[in-house]
Amino acid sequence: MNKRTFLKTTSLLTLGSISAFSALGKMVEAIAHLPPDTVAKDEDFWASIRKGYNLKSEYINLENGYYCIQPQEILDRYVEHIREVNLQGAYYMRTVQFDNKKAAAAKVAELVGCAPDELIITRNTTESLDLIISGMNWKPGDEAIMAEQDYGSMLEMFKQVSKRYGMVNKILSVPQDPKSDDEIVSLYANAITPNTKLLMVCHMINITGHILPVRKICDMAHSRGVPVIVDGAHAVAHIKFAIRDLNCDYYGASLHKWLSVPLGAGMLYVKKEHTSHLWPLFAETGKNDDDILRLNHTGTSPVPTDLTVADAIDYYQKIGAERKEARLRYLQNYWVNKVRGLPQVVIYTPTDPARSCGIANVGIKGMKPGDLQKTLLDKYKIYTVAIDGAGVYGCRITPNVYTTTAELDTLVEALKQING
Numbered sequence: 001m002n003k004r005t006f007l008k009t010t011s012l013l014t015l016g017s018i019s020a021f022s023a024l025g026k027m028v029e030a031i032a033h034l035p036p037d038t039v040a041k042d043e044d045f046w047a048s049i050r051k052g053y054n055l056k057s058e059y060i061n062l063e064n065g066y067y068c069i070q071p072q073e074i075l076d077r078y079v080e081h082i083r084e085v086n087l088q089g090a091y092y093m094r095t096v097q098f099d100n101k102k103a104a105a106a107k108v109a110e111l112v113g114c115a116p117d118e119l120i121i122t123r124n125t126t127e128s129l130d131l132i133i134s135g136m137n138w139k140p141g142d143e144a145i146m147a148e149q150d151y152g153s154m155l156e157m158f159k160q161v162s163k164r165y166g167m168v169n170k171i172l173s174v175p176q177d178p179k180s181d182d183e184i185v186s187l188y189a190n191a192i193t194p195n196t197k198l199l200m201v202c203h204m205i206n207i208t209g210h211i212l213p214v215r216k217i218c219d220m221a222h223s224r225g226v227p228v229i230v231d232g233a234h235a236v237a238h239i240k241f242a243i244r245d246l247n248c249d250y251y252g253a254s255l256h257k258w259l260s261v262p263l264g265a266g267m268l269y270v271k272k273e274h275t276s277h278l279w280p281l282f283a284e285t286g287k288n289d290d291d292i293l294r295l296n297h298t299g300t301s302p303v304p305t306d307l308t309v310a311d312a313i314d315y316y317q318k319i320g321a322e323r324k325e326a327r328l329r330y331l332q333n334y335w336v337n338k339v340r341g342l343p344q345v346v347i348y349t350p351t352d353p354a355r356s357c358g359i360a361n362v363g364i365k366g367m368k369p370g371d372l373q374k375t376l377l378d379k380y381k382i383y384t385v386a387i388d389g390a391g392v393y394g395c396r397i398t399p400n401v402y403t404t405t406a407e408l409d410t411l412v413e414a415l416k417q418i419n420g
Contacts (some may be wrong), residue, residue: 002395003012005406006135010346011408018062018126018184019351020042020201020380022050023052023399024049024073024315024318024319025318027045027048027049028318028319028320030045031071031278034272035070036322036323036325036326037326037330038086039130039323039326039327040323040326040327040329040330041055041330042178043405046327046402047404048064048251048327048402049071049319049401049402050069050093050381050401050402050404052072052076052402053069053071053072053402054072054176055402058381059377059381059382059409060381060382060403060407060411061383061403062382062383062384062386062397062398062399062403062407062411063383063384063398063400064257064398064399064400064403065234065257065359065385065396066257067256067257067263067386068256068257068259068260068400069260069283069321069400069401069414070260070261070262070312071295071315072075073311073315074093074260074261074308074311074312074315077308077311078262078304078308078311081303081307081308082123082304084304085303085304089329092228093300093303097420098307100227100306100307101121101303101306102116102293103310104121104306104307104309104310105119105120105267105314106119106307106308107310108121108173108255108267108313108323109234111237111271111316111317112236112241112242112243112267113242113243113244113245114242114243114244114251115251115272117130117272117291118269118270118271118272118275118292119267119269119270119290119292120268120293120295120296121255121265121266121267121269121296121306122252122265122266122267122268122296122298123211123264123265123266123298123301124192124254124256124264125151125153125231125232125233125252125253125254125266125268126153126154126266127252127266127268128252128253128266128268129154129157129200129229129231129250129252129268129283129378130153130154130157130281131268131278131280131295132155132162132198132229132250132268132270132278132333133157133158133198133200133280134146134157134161134254134279134281135278135280135281135295135406136161136197136198136277136278136279137142137279138164138166138167139163139165139166139167140165140166140167140168141166141167141168141170141192141195142165142168142195142197143167143168143170143192143195143196143197144157144158144168144169144170144196144197144198145170145172145188145192145196145198145200145226146166146169146170146171146199146200146258146305147171147172147173147174147200147201147202148170148171148172148173148204148390148391149173149174149202149207149208149210149390149391149392150200150205150231151166151202151203151231151233154200154231156266157396158200166363167197167356168195170191170196172187172188173188173390173391174205174210174212175187176208176210176348176349176350176391176392177351177352178350178355179351179401181202181213181216182211184212184217185213185216185217185220186274187220188217188221189220189224192221192226192398194396196224196226197226197227198226198227198229198331199215199217199221199227199228199229200225200228200230200231201214201217201229201230201231202230202359203230203231203234203235203241203246203352204228204233204238204239204356204359204411205234205237205252206231206233206234206267207348207358207361207387207392208348208349208350208359208360208361208396208398209234209332209349209356209358209359209360209361210349210350210356211235211239211355211357211378213248213374214228214230214246214248215245217250218230218246218247218248219247220382221406222247222392227250227274228248228249228250229248229250229251229252230246230250230251230252230253231253231254232253233252233253233257234253234257234258235253235258236254236255236258236267236323237257237258237259237260237316237321237393238257238258238325238328238357238358239257239325240321240322240325244310245268248269248271249261249270250268250269250270250274250276251267251268251269251270252266252267252268252269252272252373253266253267253316254266255309255312256359258291258358259309259312259313259316260312260315261305261308261309261312262302262304262305262308262315263305264302264305264307265306265308265309268295270292272290275289275290275291275292275294275295276289277292278295280294280295280297280337281295281298282297282351283297283299283300284296285380300363303317311411321359324382324401324417325348325357327401328357328358328399328400328401329357330398331403331405332349332352332356332357332358332359332399333359334405334408335360335409335411335412336349336362336399338358338361338412339416339419342415342416342419343419344364344365344418344419345362345363345364345365345415345419346362346363346364346365346393346394346419347360347361347362348360348361348362348387348391348392348393348394349361358398358399358400358403359396359397359398360396360397361387361392361394361396361397362394362395362397362406362415363392363393363394363395364394364415364418364419367418368388369386369387369388369393369394370388372386372394372395372418373385374387375414375418376411376414377396380410380411380413380414380416381418382411384396384397386387397411407413
C-alpha cells in the first residue's frame with residue numbers, strides 16, 4: 001500500500017464514523033427543532049445518550065473533570081485505529097503519521113476557532129502550558145502574574161523558572177463570587193507593573209468551575225503590553241467559544257477531558273507572532289522558527305489517539321455544542337439549587353449561572369474535604385474528588401452528558417443527611 005492509498009484509507013475510516021453515529025444522528029434529528037435549554041431538560045433524550053456508554057454500576061461517577069470516558073462509538077473507533085496502526089507498524093510511522101496528526105490538529109483548530117498553523121496536538125494541558133512557561137526568554141526581575149486557584153502543575157513550572165532565571169511570580173486570589181467582571185479584571189490589572197512579561201489566567205477554574213472574563217482580561221493586559229496565556233483545560237467541548245474571540249496569546253487544553261478523546265491528548269494554540277520567540281521542550285531540526293510544529297517534537301507518540309481526535313469531534317458536533325453546554329449547566333444548577341443555603345453546606349462556585357457550567361464544588365462546614373469524599377463514596381456510592389486549598393474546602397462535582405437527575409438526587413439527599 002502506498003502513501004496516497006493509506007491516507008485515503010485513513011480518511012475513509014474517519015468518515016465511516018458518521019455511519020457509526022447513525023443512531024445518534026436520528027436521536028438528534030428528533031429534537032433538532034427545539035431550543036438547547038429545552039433539550040437540556042429532556043431526560044428521555046439524555047437517557048438515550050447514556051445508553052451509548054458502558055458505565056460501572058458500583059458507583060455514581062461525578063468526577064468527569066479528570067477524564068471523560070468515551071462513549072462506545074468513540075471507543076470502538078479508537079480500537080480500530082490501534083489495530084490499523086499495529087497492522088501497518090513502522091510503515092505507518094515513517095510515512096503518514098505526521099500528515100494524519102496535522103489533519104487532526106486542523107480539525108481541532110476549526111473546532112476551537114483559530115488558524116491551523118497556530119495549533120498543535122500535545123499530550124495534555126500541562127505539557128501545552130509548560131511549553132510556554134519554560135520556553136520564554138526570562139531574565140532576572142521579569143514578572144509573571146497568576147492566581148493561587150490556577151492548576152498546580154503550572155504554578156510549579158513558574159516556581160522552577162523563577163529558581164532558574166530569577167524571574168518573579170506574583171500570585172493573587174480570584175474571588176469566588178464576584179459582583180462583576182470589573183472586579184476580576186481590576187484584580188489582574190492592579191498586579192501589572194513595567195516588569196510584567198506574562199499573565200496566566202484560567203478560562204474555567206478547575207476546582208470551582210468559575211468561568212473568568214478572559215476577553216476582558218486579555219484586552220486589559222494587551223493595552224499594557226502584556227501577553228496572556230490561558231488555561232482552558234476544562235473549557236474545550238464544555239462551553240462554546242472561539243479562541244479568536246478571546247484575543248489571547250497562548251491557549252492550552254486537554255482533549256481527553258470534555259471532548260472525550262482517549263487519555264493523553266491535549267492542544268496548544270500560539271499566536272503566530274509569538275512562535276519564533278519560544279524555545280521548544282525538545283530540540284527540533286528542519287523547521288522554520290515561525291513554524292509551530294517545531295514545538296511539537298516529543299519523540300514517539302500514541303498515534304491512534306491522534307486519529308481518534310476526529311471521531312471525538314464528530315460525536316461532539318453531532319450532539320451539538322449548545323445542547324451539551326446547556327445540559328451541563330442544567331445539571332449543575334439542578335443539584336446546586338437544592339442544597340445552596342442549607343445551614344452547613346458551602347458552595348464554592350459563583351451564584352450567577354453565567355459564571356459556571358457543569359463544574360461546581362460543595363463543602364460541609366467543619367468537615368474535611370477528604371472525609372466528605374470518603375463518606376460520599378463509602379456510604380452513598382458517589383465518586384468525587386476532594387479539594388483542600390486555595391480557599392476551597394469541598395468536593396468537586398463534575399457530571400457528564402450521561403449523568404441523570406436521579407443520580408444527582410442521590411447526591412442531594414446525601415448532602416442533606418450529612419448536613420444534618
